[in-house]
Amino acid sequence: MLPVGLRTARLVLDPPVRADAELVTRYCQDPLFERYLTTPWPYTRADAEAFLGAHVPESWASGNELTWALRRFDGGPLLGVISVREAQHELGFWMGAEHRGKGLMSEAAIAVVEWTLAGGIRGATTVFWRAVEGNIASAKVARAAGFRRIEPDDATVPTRDGTGTLPAWYAVREASVDPRASASWDAILEAAA
Numbered sequence: 328m329l330p331v332g333l334r335t336a337r338l339v340l341d342p343p344v345r346a347d348a349e350l351v352t353r354y355c356q357d358p359l360f361e362r363y364l365t366t367p368w369p370y371t372r373a374d375a376e377a378f379l380g381a382h383v384p385e386s387w388a389s390g391n392e393l394t395w396a397l398r399r400f401d402g403g404p405l406l407g408v409i410s411v412r413e414a415q416h417e418l419g420f421w422m423g424a425e426h427r428g429k430g431l432m433s434e435a436a437i438a439v440v441e442w443t444l445a446g447g448i449r450g451a452t453t454v455f456w457r458a459v460e461g462n463i464a465s466a467k468v469a470r471a472a473g474f475r476r477i478e479p480d481d482a483t484v485p486t487r488d489g490t491g492t493l494p495a496w497y498a499v500r501e502a503s504v505d506p507r508a509s510a511s512w513d514a515i516l517e518a519a520a
């Protein structure tokens with residue numbers, strides 16, 4: 328697939344490029360990433376170079392994973408990253424620590440999910456989200472993007488070394504937001520408030 332750019336009220340979403348390596352290297356050293364993501368740990372400049380120089384362009388070309396940088400304007404610095412994987416159309420995202428809490432990831436997630444379900448990815452009728460249990464900020468982004476929490480029997484994610492699993496939260500989003508979606512988060516997000 329050829330890379331696709333998206334725009335929201337405050338953001339430009341485009342494929343991250345090699346010139347973003349310095350920021351990606353710095354952001355991905357955040358200890359939260361060790362806990363909540365499966366990005367390499369410890370994270371080095373070589374990891375960023377491989378991600379930007381190979382993974383991102385190859386995954387756009389194959390359609391395996393579509394990855395966007397979040398920027399405030401064309402050519403601006405990378406603030407964070409969001410992607411949709413072909414397998415189950417799973418949404419993933421991270422934001423550089425100093426850019427969090429401004430609603431920017433929620434804005435990007437809405438744009439990516441709506442693009443995906445409006446035919447951006449042919450045949451996609453559902454977008455899927457999961458996070459390690461306790462990742463409140465990620466759950467709030469999923470809620471803001473209209474996801475409905477589901478409770479499958481085996482609600483886990485693999486540990487980063489692949490040898491075990493961790494309890495996880497799961498949610499789905501279809502083209503029209505399920506009327507039960509917002510309330511489906513109450514049990515975990517009100518308990519955490």
Ligand SMILES: CC(C)(COP(=O)(O)OP(=O)(O)OC[C@H]1O[C@@H](n2cnc3c(N)ncnc32)[C@H](O)[C@@H]1OP(=O)(O)O)[C@@H](O)C(=O)NCCC(=O)NCCS
Nearest residue numbers: 363420421422427428429430431432433458464465467468
């Ligand atoms: C998850 C993450 C991308 C959210 O980014 P963000 O830019 O702060 O998201 P938003 O500003 O859109 O915030 C969404 C909601 O989360 C809340 N929030 C942000 N950081 C929070 C935190 N540390 N704890 C609790 N709530 C938080 C915001 O207040 C907002 O709440 P609201 O919907 O009630 O207004 C960011 O915290 C991050 O990069 N975390 C580490 C990587 C990660 O866990 N990725 C997801 C893996 S599944």
